[in-house]
Amino acid sequence: MKITFDFEKPIGELQQQIEKVQQVEEKNKVDMSAALAELRQNLQSKQEEIYGNLNGWQNVQISRHPERPYTLQYIEAMSKDFIELHGDRNIGDDKAIVGGFGSIEGQTVMFIGHQKGANTKMRQYRNFGMANPEGYRKALRLMKMAEKFGKPIITFIDTPGAYPGLEAEERGQGEAIARNLMEMSVLKVPVICVIIGEGASGGALGIGIGDKVYMLKHTWYSVISPESCSSILWRNWDNKEKAAEVLKLTSAEMYKNRLIDGIIEEPLGGAHQDPEAMIATLKQVLVDDLANLKAKNVDEMVNERIEKFCAMGVVIDESEFHLPEASEEETPSE
Known part of the structure; x- marks a missing residue:
C-alpha cells in the first residue's frame, strides 16, 4: 500500500x-x-x-517517509566493494551507526552514517537511528583510521536524535558527541556531510562537521524536533506544525542562514519517488567535491573548516560601533 x-x-x-x-482504455479497446x-x-x-x-512540517513528513533511501542503500549503490567495520573497542557495536571503507569512482573513502532500518523489525534492531555513545565513539574510531591512511570521509545524517536513555547518559553521551565535534574540526582529510533525512540535535552534529555540509531538498536540520519543541513550549504535540515553521529547519532556511553549504535537489515528490535518480545525483556531487577538496592544501582546508563553523551565529550590530570624531588636529586640510 x-x-x-x-x-x-x-x-x-x-x-x-x-x-x-x-x-477503460484496456477493457473497451478505445483510444x-x-x-x-x-x-x-x-x-x-x-x-x-x-x-x-511545502511548509516546514510538510518537509518534515517527507523526510520521514519510510520508503526514502537509507544510509546503507546509498553506500551499497555507490560502492560495490563496501566493507563494514564494527565496534568502538570499548563497549560494543552500536547498530544505529554504520561505517566502513568503500570506493567511489576508484577513490577509497570512509563511509559513516545513521541507519534507521527499512521495516519495523530492522528499525527496532537499529534503534530507529538513535545512536548510543558507543556509536559516536565507533564513528570517531573510523574517522581517525581514515585520517591515518589519508582517506576522505563521507557521512550520511538521518536521525531523530541521539538516544536519550539513562544508560546512554551514564556512558557519556554528551562527552562522546562533544569529542566528535572537536576531533572532526581538525581532521586532516576531506570530510563531506549530507543530511539525507532527519537531522536532529547533537545526534546529527556528532557526525556533521565537514568541509562541505549538504542537505537533500526535503530534509530538516535543527536543534530539536518539532514535536519536542511543541511539548516543551505548549506541553503537547498539537503545535508541532507551528514549531516546524518557527524553527526554520528546512534546507532553504538553513542555506539562507549560511548553516549549510548547499542543497541537493530531489526527484519530484521526494527521494523515495526515484531512489536510483537520487543516488546518482548525490554520487556526482560527492565525486566532484572529493576532487576539489583533494587538490587543497591540508592546513588551508582545516583552517577553512574551522573558520566556517566559528563564523556561524556571529552577529555584529553596526549601530553599537561608533567611530570617534576626528579632532581639529587630525582633520586633513584641503
Missing part, C-alpha cells in the same frame, strides 16, 4: 483518475490517449505546485 500524506491527496486523486482511464495526456499534464502541474511550496 502506497503511503501518502494529507497534502498529497490532490495528487493521489489525479493518479486514481489516470488508472481508471487506463483500465483514450488525449484524456490521458491531459490528466498527466494536470498531474505534473499539481506535483510542481505542491512540492514547490
Whole structure:
C-alpha cells in the first residue's frame, strides 16, 4: 500500500483518475490517449505546485517517509566493494551507526552514517537511528583510521536524535558527541556531510562537521524536533506544525542562514519517488567535491573548516560601533 500524506491527496486523486482511464482504455479497446495526456499534464502541474511550496512540517513528513533511501542503500549503490567495520573497542557495536571503507569512482573513502532500518523489525534492531555513545565513539574510531591512511570521509545524517536513555547518559553521551565535534574540526582529510533525512540535535552534529555540509531538498536540520519543541513550549504535540515553521529547519532556511553549504535537489515528490535518480545525483556531487577538496592544501582546508563553523551565529550590530570624531588636529586640510 502506497503511503501518502494529507497534502498529497490532490495528487493521489489525479493518479486514481489516470488508472481508471487506463483500465477503460484496456477493457473497451478505445483510444483514450488525449484524456490521458491531459490528466498527466494536470498531474505534473499539481506535483510542481505542491512540492514547490511545502511548509516546514510538510518537509518534515517527507523526510520521514519510510520508503526514502537509507544510509546503507546509498553506500551499497555507490560502492560495490563496501566493507563494514564494527565496534568502538570499548563497549560494543552500536547498530544505529554504520561505517566502513568503500570506493567511489576508484577513490577509497570512509563511509559513516545513521541507519534507521527499512521495516519495523530492522528499525527496532537499529534503534530507529538513535545512536548510543558507543556509536559516536565507533564513528570517531573510523574517522581517525581514515585520517591515518589519508582517506576522505563521507557521512550520511538521518536521525531523530541521539538516544536519550539513562544508560546512554551514564556512558557519556554528551562527552562522546562533544569529542566528535572537536576531533572532526581538525581532521586532516576531506570530510563531506549530507543530511539525507532527519537531522536532529547533537545526534546529527556528532557526525556533521565537514568541509562541505549538504542537505537533500526535503530534509530538516535543527536543534530539536518539532514535536519536542511543541511539548516543551505548549506541553503537547498539537503545535508541532507551528514549531516546524518557527524553527526554520528546512534546507532553504538553513542555506539562507549560511548553516549549510548547499542543497541537493530531489526527484519530484521526494527521494523515495526515484531512489536510483537520487543516488546518482548525490554520487556526482560527492565525486566532484572529493576532487576539489583533494587538490587543497591540508592546513588551508582545516583552517577553512574551522573558520566556517566559528563564523556561524556571529552577529555584529553596526549601530553599537561608533567611530570617534576626528579632532581639529587630525582633520586633513584641503
